[in-house]
Amino acid sequence: MYNQEKCKFLKSHEWAFIEGGDAVTGISDHAQHEIGDIVFVELPKVGAKVEAGKRAGVIESVKSASDIYAPVTGEVTAINAAAAADPSVINKDPHGAGWLYKIKIADIKEVNALLTFEQYKDTLK
Amino acid sequence: MTDSVSKLRRTPLYEACLAAGGKMVDFHGWELPVQFEGILAEHKAVREAAGMFDVSHMGRLIMTGARTHAFLEYVTSNKISREPGRGTYSHILNENGGIVDDIIAFCTGKDKYLVVVNSATAEKDLNWFNAHNKNYDVEIQDVSGDFAMVAVQGLNAIHICQGIDKHLADLPRFGIKETVYFGQLCYICRTGYTGEDGAEIMMPPKAAAQMWQFFLAQGVKPCGLGVRDVLRVEAGYLLYGSDVTEKYTPYEANCAWVVKLDKKDFIGKPALLKQKEEGAQIKLTSFKLKGPGVPREGNKVKFEGREIGFLTSGTYSPQFKGIGKGYVVNNVLKEGDEVEIISGGRSMPAEVVKSFYKNRV
Structure with missing residues (x-):
């Protein structure tokens, strides 16, 4: 749904799929695989302001807790309540049904600072 | 692979674990699988069928000599069975009553014990035993490297392990017996760390891969350290290094049953007598x-707005959801009380409980 090759990434494994002035975000397939079975997710609230590179929530697997960082600055316009209710969808479909939240981008230029899929893949080597 | 990883120790089942898809991590200097298919799938296997764990990294000592039983009674807090074929869970204590390690001492014959200790403390334990052996003259031999060890746990574990020893069902809990598997002498113990019935089998390293294959063929699911921790928290077992360390006594750790004050003398007894009289200041609570x-470990515990302690273990249980235990001020909480657990600035309401899983052993 949010084809990873078309997404932009943070080194910390979050992706952003840009559609118009909005960014849909989630965590990468690599990240979900590394974290293991995800059992709890804390998302920002709709209406909250998130800041690029700053903590926006938490993902917990059985064995660890990982902060999730906002890829761009802006206002949260939607959250994936289904993923919050059943976080296993983040493992099953991190670039689709496992999306996390949507940001109304404050400054579109911030998108240029994000990594392409190819660049992100290089960080995993 | 980085240099630090290549220096890790590997068990005789390392290749077998890799072949089964094990995701290897550094566990106290050992390269061991944290998970195979996934923690939730492995959890289901142990609770509903059978799973197996490579526990070869654990320390194993053989003690022999006429005063071995007296020695074990002196260096640990429980009464040690001297009946061949029986094992006893016990705590090694220091002079302050602090827990040096938790162990199982298996009596394998007259004046002969096989003592299984935690891997991270194996060297410390050996030094401790040697330092207190002067009046006992026990021969203590570290045989850790002479054995691989597999724990097979779950509802079907005993039935499956009867393929290794057909009389296993007659072995009592904490029993040990010798058995021959493909011409190799093995020890099979009715013990475990999951709350399920099962066996822990020690075998010469050259027989390990073959036995692992036997269990794989029986449908036993390979399980990693990740699920081992979930299962043991659910079952109420202690993790040395987290729930118990030299800072805590058996009374504080809710293990009064491991302390036998009617024994004549053992290291730590005076300190425990004093603590029993005065009452423990803190108590491990679930x-x-x-x-x-x-x-998670380290989370603070608050009661009526006051900080009363912190968690030493915490995890997600597929059956009970968020669970944990930790040390809190003694005699403040009772079962059913509501506390707050503080994790990364978030306050999570939690209930004081006596136990989680109803162990099937």
């Missing part, structure tokens, strides 16, 4: 979250 979240 908590179950009332809402979503995962409690």
Whole structure:
């Protein structure tokens, strides 16, 4: 749904799929695989302001807790309540049904600072 | 692979674990699988069928000599069975009553014991035993490297292990017996760390891969350290290094049953007598979250707005959701009380409980 090759990434494994002035975000397939079975997710609230590179929530697997960082600055316009209710969808479909939240981008230029899929893949080597 | 990884120690089942898809991590200097298919799938296997764990990294000592039983009674807090074929869970204590390690001492014959200790403390334990052996003259031999060890645990574990020893069902809990598997002498113990019935089998390293294959063929699911921790928290077992360390006594750790004050003398007895009289200041207590979240080691525990302690273990249980335990001020909480567990600035309501899983052993 949010084809990873078309997404932009943070080194910390979050992706952003840009559609118009909005960014849909989630965590990468690599990240979900590394974290293991995800059992709890804390998302920002709709209406909250998130800041690029700053903590926006938490993902917990059985064995660890990982902060999730906002890829761009802006206002949260939607959250994936289904993923919050059943976080296993983040493992099953991190670039689709496992999306996390949507940001109304404050400054579109911030998108240029994000990594392409190819660049992100290089960080995993 | 980085240099630090290549220096890790590997068990005789390393290749077998890799072949089964094990995701290897550094566990106290050992390269061991944290998971195979996934923690939730492995959890289901142990609770509903059978799973197996490579526990070869654990320390194993053979003690022999006429005063071995007296020695074990002196260096640990429990009464040690001297009946061949029986094992006893016990605590090694220091002079302050602090827990040096938790062990199982298996009596394998007259004046002969096989003592299984934690891997991270194996060297410390050996030094401790040697330092207190002067009046006992026990021969203590570190045989850790002479054995691989597999724990087979779960509802079907005993039935499956009868393929190794057909009389296993007659072995009592904490029993040990010798058995021959493909011409190799093995020890099979009715013990475990999951709350399920099962066996822990020690075998010469050259027989390990073959036995692993036997269990794989029986449908036993390979399980990693990740699920081992979930299962043992659910079952109420202690993790040395987290729930128990030299800072805590058996009374504080809720293990009064491991302390036998009617024994004539043992290291730590005077300190425990004093603590029993005065009462322990802190107590290891279990908590179950009332809402979503995962409690973790180090999280603070608050009661009526006051900080009363912190967690030493916490995890997500597929059956009980967020669970944990930790040391809190003694005699403040009772079962059913609501506390707050503070994780990264978030407050999670939790309930004081006596236990989680109803162990099937």
